[in-house]
Amino acid sequence: MDKQLKRMATMQRIQTTGLEIFYQKGYHNTSIDDILKELSLSKGAFYYHFQSKEEFFISIVQNLLFRKVYSSLIEPIEGEEDPLNKIAACFDNALETAEHNFLDYGFVLSNFITEFNGKNPDIMNYLQDILKVWEVNLVTALQKGKTDGYVNRHVDSEAVATYLISSYIGIRTLMVEGNGKMLRYNYIQQLRHYFKLIEHKEPA
Amino acid sequence: MDKQLKRMATMQRIQTTGLEIFYQKGYHNTSIDDILKELSLSKGAFYYHFQSKEEFFISIVQNLLFRKVYSSLIEPIEGEEDPLNKIAACFDNALETAEHNFLDYGFVLSNFITEFNGKNPDIMNYLQDILKVWEVNLVTALQKGKTDGYVNRHVDSEAVATYLISSYIGIRTLMVEGNGKMLRYNYIQQLRHYFKLIEHKEPA
DNA sequence: AGGGTAACAGACTTATAGGTCTGTTTATAG
DNA sequence: CTATAAACAGACCTATAAGTCTGTTACCCT
Numbered sequence: 001m002d003k004q005l006k007r008m009a010t011m012q013r014i015q016t017t018g019l020e021i022f023y024q025k026g027y028h029n030t031s032i033d034d035i036l037k038e039l040s041l042s043k044g045a046f047y048y049h050f051q052s053k054e055e056f057f058i059s060i061v062q063n064l065l066f067r068k069v070y071s072s073l074i075e076p077i078e079g080e081e082d083p084l085n086k087i088a089a090c091f092d093n094a095l096e097t098a099e100h101n102f103l104d105y106g107f108v109l110s111n112f113i114t115e116f117n118g119k120n121p122d123i124m125n126y127l128q129d130i131l132k133v134w135e136v137n138l139v140t141a142l143q144k145g146k147t148d149g150y151v152n153r154h155v156d157s158e159a160v161a162t163y164l165i166s167s168y169i170g171i172r173t174l175m176v177e178g179n180g181k182m183l184r185y186n187y188i189q190q191l192r193h194y195f196k197l198i199e200h201k202e203p204a
Numbered sequence: 205m206d207k208q209l210k211r212m213a214t215m216q217r218i219q220t221t222g223l224e225i226f227y228q229k230g231y232h233n234t235s236i237d238d239i240l241k242e243l244s245l246s247k248g249a250f251y252y253h254f255q256s257k258e259e260f261f262i263s264i265v266q267n268l269l270f271r272k273v274y275s276s277l278i279e280p281i282e283g284e285e286d287p288l289n290k291i292a293a294c295f296d297n298a299l300e301t302a303e304h305n306f307l308d309y310g311f312v313l314s315n316f317i318t319e320f321n322g323k324n325p326d327i328m329n330y331l332q333d334i335l336k337v338w339e340v341n342l343v344t345a346l347q348k349g350k351t352d353g354y355v356n357r358h359v360d361s362e363a364v365a366t367y368l369i370s371s372y373i374g375i376r377t378l379m380v381e382g383n384g385k386m387l388r389y390n391y392i393q394q395l396r397h398y399f400k401l402i403e404h405k406e407p408a
Numbered sequence: 409a410g411g412g413t414a415a416c417a418g419a420c421t422t423a424t425a426g427g428t429c430t431g432t433t434t435a436t437a438g
Numbered sequence: 439c440t441a442t443a444a445a446c447a448g449a450c451c452t453a454t455a456a457g458t459c460t461g462t463t464a465c466c467c468t
Contacts, residue, residue: 006435006445024322028232031425042447043427049445053426105322110377114318117380118228118309128381159390162378166391169377170370173314176321177332186363187370194398210415210465235455246417247457253415257456 011049011059013039019060023108027057027115054123061112061126069109069130072097073168074137083145084195087138091168092188098172099180107172135161146200155198167191215253215263217243223264227312231261231319258327265316265330273313273334276301277372278341287349288399291342295372296392302376303384311376339365350404359402371395 018035025034032046032053050056076090077083098104105111109130116123138161145151171187222239229238236250236257254260280294281287302308309315313334320327342365349355375391 010445026232026319026323028230029323032427033425044429044431044448045446047427103322106318110374111318113380114310114315114377115230118307119230119233124381131378131381156390156393159394162375162387162390163371163394166374166378167367167371168374170314170372170374171366173318173373173377174335174366174370176317177328177335183366186360186366189360190363190367193401197397197401214415236457237455248418248459248461249416251457 007049010045014041014046014049015056015060015064018056019064019108022057022060023105023111027112032056054120058123058126061123061130065108065112065127066130066133069134074134077141078137080141081145081148082150083141084150084199087141087164088188088192088195091164091191092184094168095171095175095180095184095187098175099184104176104180106176107169110169110172131165135165138164149200152198152200160198211253214249218245218250218253219260219264219268222260223268223312226261226264227309227315231316258324262327262330265327265334269312269316269331270334270337273338278338281345282341284345285349285352286354287345288354288403291345291368292392292396292399295368295395296388298372299375299379299384299388299391302379303388308380308384310380311373314373314376335369339369342368353404356402356404364402 014035017038021030021035021038024030032043036042036046046056050059072094073090076093077086080086109127113124113127113131116127135158139157142151142155142157142160146153146155146157151157167187171183175183218239221242225234225239225242228234236247240246240250250260254263276298277294280297281290284290313331317328317331317335320331339362343361346355346359346361346364350357350359350361355361371391375387379387
């Protein structure tokens with residue numbers, strides 16, 4: 001009984017620091033030993049729990065990465081009214097977290113997408129699934145915003161979602177260079193500016 | 205006399221296919237042998253011309269990468285009137301090129317920034333220099349647009365530039381997943397939408 | 409024409425990284 | 439308490455990749 005728990009605990013431990021180091025150094029630039037060293041674990045332990053480096057990474061994507069993106073970028077918007085303000089607040093919040101990281105490595109998801117594109121279609125699918133969920137959720141929120149009178153009925157929800165995701169991925173990529181505060185401020189300013197165009201306007 | 209030319213030609217050859225493969229597979233995932241194999245050249249040739257893999261990569265960044273970004277994203281806007289339309293056309297053009305690549309690997313510059321962030325400050329500087337040139341050029345174009353009566357005087361040029369670069373980096377990252385046509389269409393649509401807000405409005 | 413050097417070939421060295429395998433510890437069941 | 443299997447340790451194997459070094463070819467200069 002307790003064995004199962006211990007097993008899960010160890011796997012979680014390895015996955016957690018695995019994601020951390022993969023995020024910092026990239027998949028190809030990280031060795032299994034790098035992760036094991038951090039945990040003071042042995043090769044035997046690792047390969048007892050995971051079949052290979054690739055299978056290990058996929059398990060991280062499905063478990064930790066998805067939840068990470070979901071809790072920070074999807075859940076805060078889901079089901080809420082006034083989607084535009086919610087999205088802006090959610091993005092601002094996520095960027096604030098990034099800004100206060102001493103050394104920021106960008107948006108985890110897009111980093112991996114960049115790294116695996118054209119190299120590993122299998123992993124790419126798992127990563128793009130997360131993107132899809134995000135996009136669908138944004139579109140749903142925008143559509144709901146229309147019926148609730150927050151979003152102009154003439155806007156193309158899918159196009160807006162694409163544009164939002166693009167800009168977010170981009171600003172997170174730019175923020176790695178350091179002056180995150182300025183970038184965040186400018187970005188949110190323009191985002192809110194952009195939202196003025198697509199929000200519902202009361203007929204005068 | 206001719207020696208010098210031959211030297212330059214060979215170096216160019218190695219650099220060109222080097223950039224190609226680094227772009228496709230990433231820096232850490234490409235070996236010198238991968239490049240040499242493509243060229244049917246030997247280790248001796250490579251290390252005769254370049255000191256190390258890193259120095260080789262930096263030479264590529266300074267020579268080829270800068271020119272690539274410059275000619276496709278900076279030069280078409282430089283000095284032109286009506287900056288907003290020019291920028292939209294320029295972006296659309298760049299995205300069209302990407303769209304028609306059978307297998308797209310994203311925006312070269314941001315790919316490398318993602319890969320080297322936190323790992324090699326030296327290389328990062330060279331990469332960010334290119335970004336800086338791009339940003340400065342966009343800001344200049346927007347400012348000029350103000351005096352020429354194309355851009356609203358109240359817009360924050362630097363914030364707009366940041367926003368533009370972000371969205372472009374993001375859309376290029378997204379386009380790797382395949383349906384580039386739809387993404388490009390949606391993106392440009394929203395971009396032009398956004399531009400309506402910051403363009404100069406004639407007082408009624 | 410031939411000596412000398414630039415340009416290149418390719419075997420070799422060394423380090424690292426993914427993965428295997430055998431042995432040892434630990435914990436639970438009977 | 440002990441047999442047994444899970445959980446882990448760590449030496450080992452093998453492949454690859456960066457970089458070195460010696461030898462060879464090609465071209466220029468006098």
